[in-house]
Amino acid sequence: MDKENKRNKLTVNDILVIAPYNAQVHDLTEAIPGVRVGTVDKFQGQEAPVVIFSMATSSPEDAPRGMEFLYSLERLNVAVSRAKAVFILVASPKLFEPDCMSPQQMKLANALCRLREMAVR
Structure with missing residues (x-):
């Protein structure tokens, strides 16, 4: 629902897809x-109402x-904060089990x- 509690159909204009790397952006642009x-x-x-990261x-x-680039707190914050309603994270389960080598990597x-x-x- 929008600000006036009116239901609207979701369109491609309501979706942002964010990727950290230009090569992935290129591949996704061609795929969708x-x-x-x-x-x-x-x-x-x-x-956008829907953001897919x-x-x-x-x-x-x-x-x-x-790891510092991929897990960047600034990148993650920008990706999440673009979503008005739904944020979808697409990630390998292995990304949630990194072998951190420093306190900074642990924070990320x-x-x-x-x-x-x-x-x-």
């Missing part, structure tokens, strides 16, 4: 034409730019794990 797909930087200041890697070890992993704990399933 018509849906807005981009990195968090592209969607700064924009919102694709983590785009199977494990922290496979992350091209390292904890934020992602806390997001999952708080999720309504």
Whole structure:
């Protein structure tokens, strides 16, 4: 329902798909034409009723730019805060079990794990 308690049909314009890597953005853009797909930087200041955040890697070890980039608190915050109604996280279960090598990595992993704990399933 919108602000006036009016029901509206969900359209592709109501969905943002966010991915951390440009290569994933490219692949998603081709796979789901018509849906807005981009990195968090592209969607700064924009919102949508539904936001889908694709983590785009199977494990922290496979992350091209390292755990600090993939688990960035700023990126996670921007992705979550773009959603007006529903936030969907698409992630491998392995991303919730990283081998942290520093207190900073533990902090980053904890934020992602806390997001999952708080999720309504």
